[in-house]
Amino acid sequence: MRASLFRTGLIALVACAAGFSALSAEAADVRAARVWAGPDYTRVVFDLSGPVSYQLRHDAGRVQIDLGNDRLASAFATPSAQGLFKGLSSHRRGGRLELVADVDAHSAPKSFVLKPGGGYGYRLVLDLYPDGASKGASASAVASAPAPVMKAVHVSKAGPSEVLTLRQVAEQMGGQRKVVVAVDAGHGGDDPGAHGPGGTLEKNVTLAVARQLAALINKQPGMQAVLTRDGDYFIPLKRRYQIAREKNADMFVSIHADAFKNGDAKGSSVWVLSPRGKTSEAARWLADRENRADLIGGVSLDDKDDSLAAVLLDLQQGYAMQASESIAGNVLKALGHLGPTHRGYVERANFVVLRSPDVPSILVETAFISNPVEERKLRDPAHQAELAQAVMGGVRNYFEATPPPGTWFAAEAARRSGAMLAAAQPDGDSHASVAAASSRADESVRDLHRVTRGESLGSIARQYGVTVGALKSANRIDGNTVRAGAVLAIPAG
Numbered sequence: 267m268r269a270s271l272f273r274t275g276l277i278a279l280v281a282c283a284a285g286f287s288a289l290s291a292e293a294a295d296v297r298a299a300r301v302w303a304g305p306d307y308t309r310v311v312f313d314l315s316g317p318v319s320y321q322l323r324h325d326a327g328r329v330q331i332d333l334g335n336d337r338l339a340s341a342f343a344t345p346s347a348q349g350l351f352k353g354l355s356s357h358r359r360g361g362r363l364e365l366v367a368d369v370d371a372h373s374a375p376k377s378f379v380l381k382p383g384g385g386y387g388y389r390l391v392l393d394l395y396p397d398g399a400s401k402g403a404s405a406s407a408v409a410s411a412p413a414p415v416m417k418a419v420h421v422s423k424a425g426p427s428e429v430l431t432l433r434q435v436a437e438q439m440g441g442q443r444k445v446v447v448a449v450d451a452g453h454g455g456d457d458p459g460a461h462g463p464g465g466t467l468e469k470n471v472t473l474a475v476a477r478q479l480a481a482l483i484n485k486q487p488g489m490q491a492v493l494t495r496d497g498d499y500f501i502p503l504k505r506r507y508q509i510a511r512e513k514n515a516d517m518f519v520s521i522h523a524d525a526f527k528n529g530d531a532k533g534s535s536v537w538v539l540s541p542r543g544k545t546s547e548a549a550r551w552l553a554d555r556e557n558r559a560d561l562i563g564g565v566s567l568d569d570k571d572d573s574l575a576a577v578l579l580d581l582q583q584g585y586a587m588q589a590s591e592s593i594a595g596n597v598l599k600a601l602g603h604l605g606p607t608h609r610g611y612v613e614r615a616n617f618v619v620l621r622s623p624d625v626p627s628i629l630v631e632t633a634f635i636s637n638p639v640e641e642r643k644l645r646d647p648a649h650q651a652e653l654a655q656a657v658m659g660g661v662r663n664y665f666e667a668t669p670p671p672g673t674w675f676a677a678e679a680a681r682r683s684g685a686m687l688a689a690a691q692p693d694g695d696s697h698a699s700v701a702a703a704s705s706r707a708d709e710s711v712r713d714l715h716r717v718t719r720g721e722s723l724g725s726i727a728r729q730y731g732v733t734v735g736a737l738k739s740a741n742r743i744d745g746n747t748v749r750a751g752a753v754l755a756i757p758a759g
Contacts, residue, residue: 294318294388295339296363302455303349304499307395310351310367311456314388315339318379327371329392333363350394372397385461442674444490445665447483448510450520450619451476451493455500460525462641468523469498471644475632476521478654486662488674503618510625516670517593518627519657520619523635523644524608532637533608536598537629538590539621540614589626592668597630597660600731604656605633630657659731666713667758713756717748730756 294316302309314336321332344354352368369375373394380389451473453459459468473495480491492513494506501509510518524535594612601607608631620627632653633640643649669675715726723746727734737743740757748754 292316293335293337295337296333296342296365296390297339298342299345299354300456301345301348301351302497302499303351304455304495304497304501306501306505307393308349308351308373309455309500310345310354310392310394312365312390312392313386314390317381317388318390320377320379320390322375322377324375327369329367329369329375329394331365331367331377331390331392333365335361336363338363350396367392369394370396385458386456389456391456442488442677443672444488445516445670445673445675446490446492446514447661448492448494448513448515448518448625449476449480449483450506450510450518451495452520452522452619453500454495454498457500460523460635462635462644463529463638464641464645466635466641466645468525468635471523471632471635471650472521473498474647474650475653475657478651479519479521479657482654482658483661486658488678489662489665504621506619507622507625507627510627511622515625517661517664518619518622518625519597519661520617520627520629521657522629522631523633524631525636526634527636529637531608531634532640533606534598534601534604534633535608535613535631536594536601537613537615537617537620537631538594539587539627540616542616586622586624586626589664589668590620590628593626593661593664594628596663596667597628597657600656600660600663601630601653603731604652608634663731663758715754715756717750717752717754719750721748721750723748726754732757 294314296312296314298313300311300313302311318336319334323330323332338356345351347353350370350373352370354368355366357364357366374397376393376395378391380386380391382388451469453469453472455469457469459472461467476493477496480493483489483491492509492515494509495501506520507518524531591612598607598612602610617629620629633644635641635644665673665675666679669679713730715730717726723734723737723743726748727737730737736757737754740755
């Protein structure tokens with residue numbers, strides 16, 4: 267649900283080894299326990315009938331939770347082992363309830379209490395992290411500010427401390443590196459997102475669409491997908507875009523389903539970071555010493571004075587936002603072919619997941635899950651596939667129109683440019699059409715198409731996802747027919 271994206275933290279009181287959390291003197295029931303195991307940590311959630319006071323103690327392989335005079339509900343069932351969580355037992359010691367979680371010997375716990383929200387009551391949350399693992403560090407992308415983004419990667423052929431840019435890597439690989447798209451399935455785990463009137467949960471829809479989108483990306487030559495989550499577990503909002511930066515992503519796409527109190531609201535939408543969000547995020551990066559030590563646009567801000575650091579960050583953010591606008595426009599147009607859009611233009615907000623300073627980022631609201639008609643579509647695997655295909659079309663069009671240097675898309679663009687100049691036509695008067703198409707080989711043309719027998723302007727336009735009018739305009743065609751053997755320029759947008 268969109269509103270949850272503004273959440274900057276969880277309302278909690280943390281109890282550590284000697285800590286104590288005092289919320290209520292009244293006894294509460296521990297009704298149930300649930301576990302989600304993600305790649306970064308394991309979360310155990312205890313559902314409660316009310317607020318609790320508790321003490322937490324951690325020894326190697328065990329986490330003890332003292333719940334005082336609270337009770338274990340008669341229907342309570344012990345969850346099965348997952349991830350860093352190995353099992354749970356309960357005891358009464360002097361009238362006090364004690365839960366003992368068996369955990370990985372090298373795990374480190376964090377705990378807090380959540381107030382009611384999202385369809386849940388009070389919850390006691392126990393997060394288990396691999397001991398010593400970084401929960402906030404971000405191995406950031408290295409780029410040539412302001413554009414195009416070129417990230418830095420460590421290469422095994424280089425020396426132990428040598429870092430090569432992806433352009434250098436691409437040159438070693440023949441200029442064929444894949445563009446990386448981070449696909450983010452919104453919500454997950456104990457954050458279900460919005461609920462449809464028929465009981466559909468947003469977290470399940472977003473994961474299904476994200477998996478299908480990732481599969482399409484991985485089938486496309488020159489592209490590779492990275493899923494921020496590939497299961498039903500919770501990931502903090504800031505961590506989502508950090509994953510994209512750590513994976514050297516060229517683009518970040520977050521998948522969601524909208525909701526509104528009025529069940530008539532309908533249509534998809536695409537969002538980018540607002541100018542206010544850009545400004546506030548810049549202030550955070552410049553003020554935070556850990557952030558400044560990171561690499562933004564290929565440059566560390568840590569050793570720069572405030573004025574220069576601000577300029578460099580502004581340049582990189584400006585590029586990322588400009589690219590985000592272009593991507594969002596492409597995706598919104600593609601979604602418009604599938605069904606109605608909510609407003610018909612790219613929208614802006616200060617969503618946490620869009621705050622990456624150097625990775626172009628968009629958030630896609632696939633439809634209104636609160637609308638019964640759209641909820642039924644969102645549950646349908648066939649419609650989920652259509653949504654994934656529409657987003658994929660917009661993403662691919664962006665890379666075709668703006669290929670990052672050293673990538674497969676850049677190599678394909680160069681090949682097409684050469685083909686336009688060297689094309690040979692069998693028909694006697696088709697040489698003129700080749701010359702005309704070659705003269706149009708500018709930034710507004712993304713491809714050439716040789717017309718074969720039986721093809722029409724309409725069928726060619728559908729093949730490339732453009733309108734007949736745009737096709738006619740790009741090729742200066744007045745009528746509604748096209749001759750076999752002619753070469754048509756396919757407009758970029």
